[in-house]
Amino acid sequence: MNNDTSKQSLDRFIDALLKNNSVVISEIYSRFFPKALHFILQNHGTRAQAKDIFQESLMYIIIGVKERNLKIDNFEAYLFTICKNMWRREIEKQKKRVIKDGLYTLEDKETNFASFMIEQERLELYHEKFSLLSDNCKEILSLFFNDVSYEDIVLELSYATINTARQRIFKCKSKLIKLIKSDSRFN
Protein backbone atom coordinates (compact mmCIF):
# COMPACT_ATOMS: atom_id res chain seq x y z
CA MET A 1 0.00 0.00 0.00
CA ASN A 2 2.69 2.41 1.01
CA ASN A 3 4.45 1.77 -2.19
CA ASP A 4 1.36 2.61 -4.13
CA THR A 5 0.89 5.96 -2.52
CA SER A 6 4.52 6.93 -2.92
CA LYS A 7 4.40 5.88 -6.56
CA GLN A 8 1.36 8.00 -7.11
CA SER A 9 2.91 11.05 -5.58
CA LEU A 10 6.05 10.73 -7.63
CA ASP A 11 4.15 10.23 -10.80
CA ARG A 12 2.37 13.42 -9.95
CA PHE A 13 5.58 15.43 -10.38
CA ILE A 14 6.63 13.79 -13.58
CA ASP A 15 3.14 14.16 -14.88
CA ALA A 16 3.15 17.85 -14.04
CA LEU A 17 6.42 18.32 -15.85
CA LEU A 18 5.18 16.53 -18.93
CA LYS A 19 1.93 18.46 -18.91
CA ASN A 20 3.52 21.79 -18.11
CA ASN A 21 1.51 22.32 -14.96
CA SER A 22 2.95 25.52 -13.57
CA VAL A 23 1.42 25.20 -10.12
CA VAL A 24 3.02 21.84 -9.48
CA ILE A 25 6.28 23.00 -11.05
CA SER A 26 6.39 25.76 -8.44
CA GLU A 27 5.78 23.12 -5.83
CA ILE A 28 8.74 21.15 -7.19
CA TYR A 29 10.90 24.21 -6.64
CA SER A 30 9.78 24.82 -3.11
CA ARG A 31 10.03 21.17 -2.12
CA PHE A 32 13.19 20.03 -3.82
CA PHE A 33 15.26 23.02 -4.80
CA PRO A 34 16.63 23.86 -1.32
CA LYS A 35 18.46 20.56 -1.10
CA ALA A 36 20.08 20.99 -4.51
CA LEU A 37 20.98 24.57 -3.68
CA HIS A 38 22.57 23.50 -0.45
CA PHE A 39 24.64 20.86 -2.19
CA ILE A 40 25.88 23.24 -4.87
CA LEU A 41 26.69 26.04 -2.44
CA GLN A 42 28.61 23.55 -0.33
CA ASN A 43 30.58 22.57 -3.39
CA HIS A 44 31.81 26.00 -4.43
CA GLY A 45 28.86 26.95 -6.58
CA THR A 46 26.70 30.03 -6.64
CA ARG A 47 22.96 30.50 -6.42
CA ALA A 48 22.75 31.34 -10.10
CA GLN A 49 24.60 28.15 -10.93
CA ALA A 50 22.30 26.14 -8.70
CA LYS A 51 19.34 27.64 -10.48
CA ASP A 52 20.70 26.65 -13.88
CA ILE A 53 21.57 23.16 -12.74
CA PHE A 54 18.15 22.59 -11.23
CA GLN A 55 16.45 23.77 -14.36
CA GLU A 56 18.57 21.59 -16.60
CA SER A 57 17.93 18.64 -14.31
CA LEU A 58 14.20 19.05 -14.71
CA MET A 59 14.69 19.23 -18.47
CA TYR A 60 16.75 16.07 -18.14
CA ILE A 61 13.88 14.24 -16.53
CA ILE A 62 11.36 15.45 -19.10
CA ILE A 63 13.47 14.58 -22.12
CA GLY A 64 14.65 11.37 -20.49
CA VAL A 65 11.12 10.15 -19.91
CA LYS A 66 9.80 11.29 -23.26
CA GLU A 67 12.68 10.43 -25.55
CA ARG A 68 15.02 8.06 -23.77
CA ASN A 69 12.74 5.59 -22.11
CA LEU A 70 13.85 6.71 -18.68
CA LYS A 71 12.07 5.04 -15.77
CA ILE A 72 12.12 6.76 -12.44
CA ASP A 73 11.31 5.00 -9.18
CA ASN A 74 11.68 7.90 -6.85
CA PHE A 75 11.35 11.37 -8.26
CA GLU A 76 12.97 13.22 -5.40
CA ALA A 77 15.99 10.95 -5.18
CA TYR A 78 16.47 10.86 -8.91
CA LEU A 79 16.19 14.62 -9.31
CA PHE A 80 18.78 15.11 -6.63
CA THR A 81 21.12 12.58 -8.22
CA ILE A 82 20.88 14.38 -11.54
CA CYS A 83 21.53 17.76 -9.93
CA LYS A 84 24.50 16.36 -8.07
CA ASN A 85 25.99 14.65 -11.09
CA MET A 86 25.48 17.65 -13.33
CA TRP A 87 27.28 19.79 -10.81
CA ARG A 88 30.09 17.29 -10.39
CA ARG A 89 30.47 17.33 -14.12
CA GLU A 90 30.65 21.11 -14.11
CA ILE A 91 33.43 20.96 -11.53
CA GLU A 92 35.29 18.37 -13.54
CA LYS A 93 35.13 20.58 -16.60
CA GLN A 94 36.51 23.50 -14.63
CA LYS A 95 39.40 21.35 -13.54
CA LYS A 96 40.21 20.28 -17.04
CA ARG A 97 40.68 23.73 -18.48
CA VAL A 98 41.18 22.54 -21.97
CA ILE A 99 42.71 25.32 -23.96
CA LYS A 100 41.23 25.32 -27.38
CA ASP A 101 42.25 27.17 -30.47
CA GLY A 102 40.52 30.33 -31.45
CA LEU A 103 38.31 32.62 -29.51
CA TYR A 104 34.90 31.86 -28.16
CA THR A 105 34.63 28.17 -28.69
CA LEU A 106 31.71 28.16 -26.33
CA GLU A 107 30.04 24.86 -25.88
CA ASP A 108 26.36 25.53 -26.20
CA LYS A 109 23.79 24.47 -23.70
CA GLU A 110 22.40 21.68 -25.85
CA THR A 111 25.80 20.11 -26.46
CA ASN A 112 26.48 20.23 -22.78
CA PHE A 113 23.12 18.70 -22.04
CA ALA A 114 23.50 15.88 -24.56
CA SER A 115 27.02 15.07 -23.37
CA PHE A 116 25.82 14.86 -19.81
CA MET A 117 22.90 12.67 -20.74
CA ILE A 118 25.10 10.19 -22.58
CA GLU A 119 27.48 10.03 -19.64
CA GLN A 120 24.70 9.74 -17.10
CA GLU A 121 22.98 6.97 -19.05
CA ARG A 122 26.26 5.16 -19.31
CA LEU A 123 26.81 5.46 -15.59
CA GLU A 124 23.35 4.06 -14.94
CA LEU A 125 24.16 1.15 -17.22
CA TYR A 126 27.38 0.52 -15.28
CA HIS A 127 25.49 0.57 -11.99
CA GLU A 128 22.94 -1.85 -13.28
CA LYS A 129 25.59 -4.29 -14.47
CA PHE A 130 27.66 -3.89 -11.35
CA SER A 131 24.68 -4.96 -9.27
CA LEU A 132 24.58 -8.22 -11.20
CA LEU A 133 28.05 -9.25 -10.05
CA SER A 134 28.63 -11.69 -7.22
CA ASP A 135 28.97 -10.20 -3.75
CA ASN A 136 32.60 -11.14 -3.69
CA CYS A 137 33.27 -9.32 -6.94
CA LYS A 138 31.37 -6.27 -5.75
CA GLU A 139 33.37 -6.18 -2.57
CA ILE A 140 36.79 -6.48 -4.13
CA LEU A 141 36.00 -4.12 -6.99
CA SER A 142 34.63 -1.53 -4.58
CA LEU A 143 37.96 -1.52 -2.79
CA PHE A 144 39.90 -1.49 -6.00
CA PHE A 145 37.91 1.34 -7.57
CA ASN A 146 38.33 3.34 -4.40
CA ASP A 147 42.08 3.19 -4.94
CA VAL A 148 42.79 0.82 -2.10
CA SER A 149 46.20 -0.72 -2.80
CA TYR A 150 46.62 -4.41 -3.61
CA GLU A 151 48.50 -4.81 -0.34
CA ASP A 152 45.58 -3.48 1.65
CA ILE A 153 43.06 -5.48 -0.35
CA VAL A 154 45.01 -8.62 0.50
CA LEU A 155 44.83 -7.75 4.19
CA GLU A 156 41.24 -6.66 4.12
CA LEU A 157 39.86 -9.69 2.29
CA SER A 158 42.42 -12.24 3.48
CA TYR A 159 43.80 -13.25 0.12
CA ALA A 160 46.86 -15.47 0.12
CA THR A 161 49.01 -13.30 -2.10
CA ILE A 162 48.90 -10.10 -4.00
CA ASN A 163 48.84 -12.10 -7.15
CA THR A 164 45.65 -13.96 -6.27
CA ALA A 165 43.97 -10.69 -5.39
CA ARG A 166 45.15 -9.19 -8.66
CA GLN A 167 43.77 -12.12 -10.60
CA ARG A 168 40.48 -11.93 -8.82
CA ILE A 169 40.16 -8.23 -9.58
CA PHE A 170 41.07 -8.87 -13.15
CA LYS A 171 38.36 -11.53 -13.47
CA CYS A 172 35.68 -9.43 -11.82
CA LYS A 173 36.55 -6.44 -13.91
CA SER A 174 36.47 -8.46 -17.10
CA LYS A 175 33.11 -9.86 -16.13
CA LEU A 176 31.74 -6.39 -15.53
CA ILE A 177 33.12 -5.12 -18.82
CA LYS A 178 31.64 -8.07 -20.63
CA LEU A 179 28.22 -7.44 -19.12
CA ILE A 180 28.38 -3.79 -20.07
CA LYS A 181 29.53 -4.41 -23.60
CA SER A 182 26.94 -7.06 -24.30
CA ASP A 183 24.13 -4.64 -23.52
CA SER A 184 22.58 -3.01 -26.56
CA ARG A 185 22.57 0.34 -24.79
CA PHE A 186 26.35 0.35 -24.85
CA ASN A 187 27.74 1.53 -28.10
Place this chain on the structure above:
Amino acid sequence: MEFDNSIYEQIEAFILGKMSDAEKKLFEAKIQSDKDLRKEVELHRSLKHVIQDKEWHLTESVKDNKAFNQIKNSRRSKKYANIESSIQEAGDQYFENEIKPKGNKNWLYYISAAAAVVCIAFFINYYNSNQSTTSLYAEYSNWKDLPSLTVQSDNENILAEGEHLFFKEEYTKAIMIFSQVLIDSSVQNQNLNPYILSYLGASYLELNDYKNAIFTFDKLVNSNTVDSSKGYWYKTMVYLKQGNKQKTKEQLKLILQDERNFNFQKARELFEKLDFD
Protein backbone atom coordinates in the same frame (compact mmCIF):
# COMPACT_ATOMS: atom_id res chain seq x y z
CA MET B 1 35.60 -5.97 -29.62
CA GLU B 2 37.60 -8.41 -27.55
CA PHE B 3 41.14 -7.84 -26.41
CA ASP B 4 43.55 -10.31 -24.97
CA ASN B 5 44.79 -10.22 -21.42
CA SER B 6 48.08 -8.61 -22.20
CA ILE B 7 46.24 -5.62 -23.62
CA TYR B 8 44.08 -5.45 -20.51
CA GLU B 9 47.18 -5.45 -18.39
CA GLN B 10 48.62 -2.66 -20.44
CA ILE B 11 45.43 -0.65 -20.16
CA GLU B 12 45.49 -1.07 -16.43
CA ALA B 13 49.12 -0.10 -16.11
CA PHE B 14 48.41 2.91 -18.31
CA ILE B 15 45.46 4.08 -16.26
CA LEU B 16 47.20 3.58 -12.96
CA GLY B 17 50.24 5.46 -14.23
CA LYS B 18 52.49 2.46 -13.82
CA MET B 19 54.15 2.64 -17.21
CA SER B 20 57.60 3.98 -17.89
CA ASP B 21 57.75 7.11 -20.02
CA ALA B 22 58.74 5.11 -23.07
CA GLU B 23 55.98 2.57 -22.60
CA LYS B 24 53.50 5.34 -22.04
CA LYS B 25 54.48 7.12 -25.23
CA LEU B 26 54.20 3.95 -27.21
CA PHE B 27 50.82 3.11 -25.75
CA GLU B 28 49.50 6.59 -26.34
CA ALA B 29 50.46 6.32 -29.98
CA LYS B 30 48.64 3.03 -30.14
CA ILE B 31 45.52 4.56 -28.65
CA GLN B 32 45.67 7.39 -31.14
CA SER B 33 45.66 5.07 -34.10
CA ASP B 34 43.20 2.50 -32.82
CA LYS B 35 39.65 3.64 -32.22
CA ASP B 36 38.51 0.43 -30.56
CA LEU B 37 41.39 0.51 -28.17
CA ARG B 38 40.64 4.12 -27.41
CA LYS B 39 37.07 3.21 -26.54
CA GLU B 40 38.25 0.33 -24.42
CA VAL B 41 40.61 2.52 -22.43
CA GLU B 42 37.85 5.02 -21.90
CA LEU B 43 35.57 2.31 -20.64
CA HIS B 44 38.18 1.07 -18.19
CA ARG B 45 38.90 4.56 -17.05
CA SER B 46 35.26 5.39 -16.45
CA LEU B 47 34.52 2.14 -14.68
CA LYS B 48 35.82 3.24 -11.31
CA HIS B 49 33.18 5.94 -11.18
CA VAL B 50 30.56 3.27 -10.66
CA ILE B 51 31.78 3.23 -7.11
CA GLN B 52 33.62 6.42 -6.62
CA ASP B 53 31.21 9.26 -6.87
CA LYS B 54 33.52 12.06 -5.93
CA GLU B 55 34.57 12.82 -9.45
CA TRP B 56 32.85 12.80 -12.78
CA HIS B 57 34.21 11.06 -15.80
CA LEU B 58 34.08 13.25 -18.90
CA THR B 59 33.73 10.90 -21.82
CA GLU B 60 35.74 12.05 -24.76
CA SER B 61 33.82 10.06 -27.31
CA VAL B 62 30.31 11.22 -26.38
CA LYS B 63 29.89 12.90 -29.70
CA ASP B 64 30.43 9.60 -31.50
CA ASN B 65 27.44 8.22 -29.73
CA LYS B 66 24.48 7.66 -31.99
CA ALA B 67 22.12 9.25 -29.52
CA PHE B 68 24.16 12.41 -29.11
CA ASN B 69 22.62 14.45 -31.89
CA GLN B 70 19.21 13.09 -31.18
CA ILE B 71 19.35 14.29 -27.58
CA LYS B 72 20.81 17.58 -28.63
CA ASN B 73 17.99 18.13 -31.08
CA SER B 74 15.39 17.19 -28.51
CA ARG B 75 16.85 19.67 -26.07
CA ARG B 76 16.74 22.32 -28.74
CA SER B 77 13.36 21.36 -30.11
CA LYS B 78 10.36 23.67 -29.95
CA LYS B 79 8.46 20.81 -28.42
CA TYR B 80 10.12 21.52 -25.10
CA ALA B 81 10.34 25.28 -25.33
CA ASN B 82 7.11 25.90 -23.44
CA ILE B 83 7.93 23.66 -20.57
CA GLU B 84 11.39 25.16 -20.41
CA SER B 85 10.01 28.64 -20.03
CA SER B 86 7.56 27.45 -17.37
CA ILE B 87 10.43 25.95 -15.45
CA GLN B 88 12.42 29.12 -15.86
CA GLU B 89 9.53 31.22 -14.60
CA ALA B 90 8.99 28.97 -11.62
CA GLY B 91 12.69 29.34 -10.84
CA ASP B 92 12.62 33.11 -11.17
CA GLN B 93 9.60 33.26 -8.94
CA TYR B 94 11.21 31.04 -6.38
CA PHE B 95 14.27 33.26 -6.30
CA GLU B 96 12.25 36.41 -6.02
CA ASN B 97 10.47 35.06 -3.00
CA GLU B 98 13.38 33.34 -1.37
CA ILE B 99 16.46 35.46 -1.59
CA LYS B 100 15.07 38.83 -0.72
CA PRO B 101 17.09 39.20 2.48
CA LYS B 102 20.36 38.95 0.67
CA GLY B 103 19.67 40.46 -2.68
CA ASN B 104 17.44 43.30 -1.65
CA LYS B 105 19.96 45.81 -0.58
CA ASN B 106 21.95 45.61 -3.75
CA TRP B 107 18.96 45.71 -5.97
CA LEU B 108 17.50 48.64 -4.12
CA TYR B 109 20.75 50.42 -4.62
CA TYR B 110 20.79 49.71 -8.32
CA ILE B 111 17.15 50.46 -8.77
CA SER B 112 17.43 53.79 -7.03
CA ALA B 113 20.59 54.59 -8.94
CA ALA B 114 18.82 53.68 -12.15
CA ALA B 115 15.80 55.73 -11.11
CA ALA B 116 18.04 58.71 -10.47
CA VAL B 117 19.60 58.32 -13.89
CA VAL B 118 16.17 58.10 -15.46
CA CYS B 119 14.99 61.23 -13.61
CA ILE B 120 18.00 63.23 -14.63
CA ALA B 121 17.67 61.88 -18.14
CA PHE B 122 14.06 62.89 -18.18
CA PHE B 123 14.79 66.47 -17.21
CA ILE B 124 17.65 66.80 -19.61
CA ASN B 125 15.44 65.36 -22.24
CA TYR B 126 12.61 67.66 -21.31
CA TYR B 127 14.67 70.74 -22.02
CA ASN B 128 16.56 69.30 -24.90
CA SER B 129 14.42 66.92 -26.81
CA ASN B 130 16.73 66.94 -29.76
CA GLN B 131 19.46 64.93 -28.18
CA SER B 132 22.23 63.59 -30.30
CA THR B 133 22.90 59.89 -30.33
CA THR B 134 26.25 60.66 -28.72
CA SER B 135 24.70 62.14 -25.66
CA LEU B 136 22.11 59.39 -25.55
CA TYR B 137 24.94 56.90 -25.59
CA ALA B 138 26.65 58.70 -22.75
CA GLU B 139 23.41 58.63 -20.86
CA TYR B 140 22.46 55.04 -21.38
CA SER B 141 25.71 53.18 -21.46
CA ASN B 142 26.06 52.61 -17.80
CA TRP B 143 28.70 49.94 -17.43
CA LYS B 144 28.74 50.38 -13.71
CA ASP B 145 25.84 48.00 -13.45
CA LEU B 146 27.68 45.13 -15.02
CA PRO B 147 27.56 42.30 -12.53
CA SER B 148 30.64 42.12 -10.40
CA LEU B 149 32.86 39.17 -11.15
CA THR B 150 34.67 39.24 -7.85
CA VAL B 151 32.11 37.18 -5.99
CA GLN B 152 32.38 34.18 -8.25
CA SER B 153 34.47 31.22 -7.34
CA ASP B 154 37.50 29.65 -8.97
CA ASN B 155 38.59 32.04 -11.71
CA GLU B 156 38.04 34.70 -9.15
CA ASN B 157 41.42 36.37 -9.15
CA ILE B 158 41.89 36.65 -12.84
CA LEU B 159 38.34 37.85 -13.36
CA ALA B 160 38.60 40.36 -10.56
CA GLU B 161 41.75 41.62 -12.21
CA GLY B 162 39.93 41.98 -15.52
CA GLU B 163 37.10 43.82 -13.89
CA HIS B 164 39.53 46.10 -12.14
CA LEU B 165 41.31 46.91 -15.41
CA PHE B 166 37.99 47.56 -17.07
CA PHE B 167 36.97 50.13 -14.52
CA LYS B 168 40.42 51.67 -14.67
CA GLU B 169 39.67 52.08 -18.37
CA GLU B 170 42.60 49.93 -19.38
CA TYR B 171 40.50 48.23 -21.96
CA THR B 172 43.21 46.64 -24.05
CA LYS B 173 44.55 44.79 -21.04
CA ALA B 174 41.05 43.90 -19.94
CA ILE B 175 40.35 42.45 -23.39
CA MET B 176 43.42 40.27 -23.14
CA ILE B 177 42.33 38.87 -19.83
CA PHE B 178 38.71 38.26 -20.73
CA SER B 179 39.53 36.68 -24.07
CA GLN B 180 41.94 34.34 -22.37
CA VAL B 181 39.44 33.37 -19.71
CA LEU B 182 36.89 32.65 -22.39
CA ILE B 183 39.29 30.39 -24.21
CA ASP B 184 40.13 28.62 -20.98
CA SER B 185 36.55 28.35 -19.96
CA SER B 186 35.27 27.27 -23.33
CA VAL B 187 34.23 23.94 -21.96
CA GLN B 188 33.84 24.76 -18.34
CA ASN B 189 32.21 27.43 -16.31
CA GLN B 190 29.61 28.54 -18.73
CA ASN B 191 27.53 30.25 -16.15
CA LEU B 192 30.09 32.99 -16.00
CA ASN B 193 30.43 33.36 -19.73
CA PRO B 194 27.56 35.81 -20.20
CA TYR B 195 29.22 38.15 -17.73
CA ILE B 196 32.63 37.75 -19.25
CA LEU B 197 31.19 38.38 -22.70
CA SER B 198 29.51 41.52 -21.37
CA TYR B 199 32.78 42.89 -20.07
CA LEU B 200 34.67 41.88 -23.16
CA GLY B 201 32.17 43.47 -25.53
CA ALA B 202 32.01 46.62 -23.42
CA SER B 203 35.81 46.85 -23.53
CA TYR B 204 35.80 46.65 -27.32
CA LEU B 205 33.09 49.22 -27.48
CA GLU B 206 34.97 51.63 -25.27
CA LEU B 207 37.87 51.31 -27.68
CA ASN B 208 35.48 51.98 -30.59
CA ASP B 209 36.19 48.54 -31.98
CA TYR B 210 32.60 48.15 -33.13
CA LYS B 211 33.15 45.06 -35.17
CA ASN B 212 34.49 43.01 -32.30
CA ALA B 213 31.97 44.52 -29.93
CA ILE B 214 29.10 43.35 -32.12
CA PHE B 215 30.75 39.99 -32.61
CA THR B 216 31.08 39.53 -28.86
CA PHE B 217 27.57 40.66 -28.04
CA ASP B 218 26.19 38.38 -30.71
CA LYS B 219 27.84 35.55 -28.81
CA LEU B 220 26.00 36.73 -25.75
CA VAL B 221 22.68 36.83 -27.60
CA ASN B 222 23.32 33.33 -28.87
CA SER B 223 24.47 32.04 -25.50
CA ASN B 224 20.96 30.84 -24.85
CA THR B 225 21.10 31.81 -21.21
CA VAL B 226 18.95 34.02 -19.03
CA ASP B 227 21.34 36.80 -19.91
CA SER B 228 20.96 36.46 -23.67
CA SER B 229 18.71 39.48 -23.96
CA LYS B 230 21.41 41.66 -22.45
CA GLY B 231 23.19 41.16 -25.74
CA TYR B 232 20.44 43.12 -27.50
CA TRP B 233 20.81 46.01 -25.12
CA TYR B 234 24.57 46.10 -25.45
CA LYS B 235 24.30 45.96 -29.23
CA THR B 236 21.93 48.88 -28.97
CA MET B 237 24.71 50.72 -27.19
CA VAL B 238 27.14 49.89 -29.98
CA TYR B 239 24.89 51.28 -32.69
CA LEU B 240 24.02 54.26 -30.58
CA LYS B 241 27.67 55.09 -30.14
CA GLN B 242 28.21 54.69 -33.84
CA GLY B 243 25.36 57.11 -34.37
CA ASN B 244 23.41 54.60 -36.41
CA LYS B 245 19.84 55.38 -35.51
CA GLN B 246 18.30 52.89 -37.85
CA LYS B 247 20.15 49.96 -36.38
CA THR B 248 19.71 51.24 -32.85
CA LYS B 249 15.99 51.17 -33.35
CA GLU B 250 16.12 47.70 -34.85
CA GLN B 251 17.82 46.43 -31.71
CA LEU B 252 15.38 48.24 -29.47
CA LYS B 253 12.49 46.64 -31.29
CA LEU B 254 13.97 43.26 -30.49
CA ILE B 255 14.09 44.13 -26.81
CA LEU B 256 10.55 45.48 -26.89
CA GLN B 257 9.22 42.16 -28.09
CA ASP B 258 9.29 40.74 -24.61
CA GLU B 259 8.81 42.48 -21.31
CA ARG B 260 11.20 40.11 -19.64
CA ASN B 261 14.08 41.26 -21.76
CA PHE B 262 16.87 43.11 -20.08
CA ASN B 263 16.23 46.85 -19.72
CA PHE B 264 12.81 46.65 -21.29
CA GLN B 265 11.70 49.95 -19.73
CA LYS B 266 14.83 51.79 -20.66
CA ALA B 267 14.54 50.46 -24.18
CA ARG B 268 11.03 51.86 -24.50
CA GLU B 269 12.18 55.18 -23.21
CA LEU B 270 15.16 55.33 -25.52
CA PHE B 271 13.04 54.30 -28.46
CA GLU B 272 10.70 57.19 -27.84
CA LYS B 273 13.55 59.61 -27.62
CA LEU B 274 14.98 58.43 -30.88
CA ASP B 275 11.60 58.66 -32.51
CA PHE B 276 11.34 62.19 -31.27
CA ASP B 277 14.11 63.57 -33.36
